[in-house]
Amino acid sequence: MVRVETPLSYIAKRWTPSTDVVRRAALSAVVMSVFIIVTGGAVRLTGSGLGCDTWPKCTDDSLFATPEQGLHGAIEFGNRMLTYVLSAAVGWAIIAVRSAKPRRRGLTRLAWSQFWLVMGNAVLGGITVWAGLNPWTVAGHFLLANCLLAVAVITWVRTGEGDGAPRPRVPRPVRGLSWAVLVTTVALIALGTTVTGSGKHAGDSSDVPRMPWDWTAAAHVHAVAAWVVCALAVAVWLALRVVDAPADTRARARDLLIVLLAQGAIGYVQYFSDVPEILVGLHMLGSALMWIAVLRLFLGMRERPEVTAGTPAREVPAVTVAS
Numbered sequence: 001m002v003r004v005e006t007p008l009s010y011i012a013k014r015w016t017p018s019t020d021v022v023r024r025a026a027l028s029a030v031v032m033s034v035f036i037i038v039t040g041g042a043v044r045l046t047g048s049g050l051g052c053d054t055w056p057k058c059t060d061d062s063l064f065a066t067p068e069q070g071l072h073g074a075i076e077f078g079n080r081m082l083t084y085v086l087s088a089a090v091g092w093a094i095i096a097v098r099s100a101k102p103r104r105r106g107l108t109r110l111a112w113s114q115f116w117l118v119m120g121n122a123v124l125g126g127i128t129v130w131a132g133l134n135p136w137t138v139a140g141h142f143l144l145a146n147c148l149l150a151v152a153v154i155t156w157v158r159t160g161e162g163d164g165a166p167r168p169r170v171p172r173p174v175r176g177l178s179w180a181v182l183v184t185t186v187a188l189i190a191l192g193t194t195v196t197g198s199g200k201h202a203g204d205s206s207d208v209p210r211m212p213w214d215w216t217a218a219a220h221v222h223a224v225a226a227w228v229v230c231a232l233a234v235a236v237w238l239a240l241r242v243v244d245a246p247a248d249t250r251a252r253a254r255d256l257l258i259v260l261l262a263q264g265a266i267g268y269v270q271y272f273s274d275v276p277e278i279l280v281g282l283h284m285l286g287s288a289l290m291w292i293a294v295l296r297l298f299l300g301m302r303e304r305p306e307v308t309a310g311t312p313a314r315e316v317p318a319v320t321v322a323s
Helices: 007-014 019-045 067-099 105-130 135-158 172-198 215-242 247-272 277-299
Strands: none
Touching: 007 067, 019 067, 019 105, 019 135, 019 277, 067 105, 067 135, 105 135, 135 172, 135 277, 172 215, 172 277, 215 247, 247 277
16 A cells, blocks of 8 residues: 655655744744734724625625725735734644654644634634624634634643653642633633623624623623632742742743733723723733733643653652742
8 A cells, every 4th residue: 555645744754843943833823823813803893893794705706805895894804814824824833843853743733733723713703704793603703712822822832842741840739729720711711702792892883783791790700700810820929939839930920920910900991991992902912911821831830851761651750849
């Protein structure tokens, strides 16, 4: 049986990227994932969500935006074109990871999963247009974009690690706190969609349906969740200092606190200033940066060493707690 060589295997046979190249390729997918979240928010905040009448074409007769659709059509179509830039970044990450030596199958699967998330969210974006910016599909579109960001960050972090079994760097109670931060942050991001789904900036000047509750009540619930995340983040930061955790893990906890402080300030200012578009956009950027910081902190609680000959893959050393 003759084995057919794929384009990826052909490239991998003839090119071995350096570790720095692989990490930069993975980071490019992270950057573009953040960028597409922010520009997607800009589409909604400028009222351009239905700037293109349909999907995948912009009108029934044209793939591109037409002069009659004006600025809104150009903004919506431009955001669609950015999906191709995002796909290129993800494709570059797939090629670089696949070509690394020795071959890292788990990392390659992570990179490929980004591609399928991009494709899935593109389809969901089209459904959102067909549904006239239904707030539930808009929320799903945003949450799936954050799933893509999560996988991109995990891939990026993993490019700097080995493929050995995870080994804890801090005691179990501290790792439990990091799990709590992760879970409550997921809830916080989901609750944020209930605020935007019921509040202003529906995404178009037409009569767009909204979620069936008062947006100020949703904002208060969202704020409570934010305070819970902040309290847990402070607890993790203190715990890491008590157990004398590695310096890079403590630095990630500090970075998360800084992002949370800035994000909280923006959130309260936008609420009390009648949610101006520019602050909502900054809040969306802050949300993406917060999610990255949470994931990096969570992943910093363990390490994956290189697998070397004679070293058991699942050897887990005890964690020493400083007295």
